[in-house]
Amino acid sequence: MCRVVDVRQAVLAENDTLAAALRASLAARGTVLVNLLSSPGSGKTALLERLLRRCGEQGVKVAALTADLATENDARRLARSGAPVRQVLTGGLCHLECAQLRTHLDGWLPDGTEVLFVENVGNLVCPAAYDLGESLRVALMSVTEGEDKPLKYPAAFGLAHLVVLTKTDLLTAAGFDAAAFERHVAAVNPGVEIVRTSARDGEGVDALAARVAAVCRGAAPHRPVLASRHLAEFGHGHGGEAHADGGRAQADDGGAHEHDGGAQRHRGDAPRHDGLPQDSGPLGPRRAEPAEAR
């Protein structure tokens, strides 16, 4: 006999639950986690090294965890800032998951750390799907990567609380069309702020430090449209589909519902960013240009 168990659970519910717990435990010890996502070679490490140094000068206690498939080169570079740094080697895995992150934080994260920067594996696809317990998710790209990158990687840019453009000292040489880039960011993430930075000449480092400091003080980050789910998405019924197979449809009271509730609470970022200002900003793409924006 075939029994159909109605589940309705997020596949990544376990990661989401761990991330929510980590966010809460970090908050209890006064730490804000900042998740940095970008392609390899976008300049995350160079910018983070300057940012760690700047935060240190401002008296903010920072630490950094950097993830790579191999080598400890990034940790050595970041450690020059004087901040506590830990290298995570993913052994080939293309992204960080919350369970993996937690094992590296346990017993290492120094007491009193106000900001923990997590430099994710250089990759704009997979890391976007994993909540690491961050309060601020930053998507970065450099001026040499092409203005349309936000459209090619909509999850990475669409779910970011802040977008950072790096290597602006090369902007002219690279022929980077900043206006097109801003339209493309606005297409996938209306209202998100873009901070222009250069690790070489220091542009935007103070601005970035200020955005992080604001979140530490409790300011609500930008709320991405992509993370704001409408309630109509939940409670979608599938019973008819199950009955059609001639099996007996049954809600899985043995636990699926409690997981279901948990999954819904943690799926997407909407609940923890409720009530945040929705700043549409002046950079919105004009409807006359959708072909270009798309």
Add this chain to the structure above:
Amino acid sequence: MHELSIATALVERVQEVARRHGDAPVRTVRIRVGELAGVVPDALRFSFGLARAGTAADAALLLVEEVPARARCEPCGTAFAVGTPPFLWCPGCDTPASGVVSGRELEITAVELDEGAL
């Protein structure tokens, strides 16, 4: 290519369901994958074939329902297809969408167990 990680998580969830029902073999796993979930259904099917080996879902069929991405505009009360890549502005009033109605799903909807095999 994080589909293998996702398939592993999927098989773990399915095994939990099977365990609660007397370790019945799993006949079918039904999931919904949104257009904006960042998951390639073909890659997920392939990965599922690897991840299910040696589990209660060893012979299970994975049925993927692909969900188009739609967003909602509160001011004009409409929902619209956002397309790929997503364009999250209302085509009617040129304001940012209020939220995504569908398209980010990555969820298990049902697990069919073969209880006769017990």
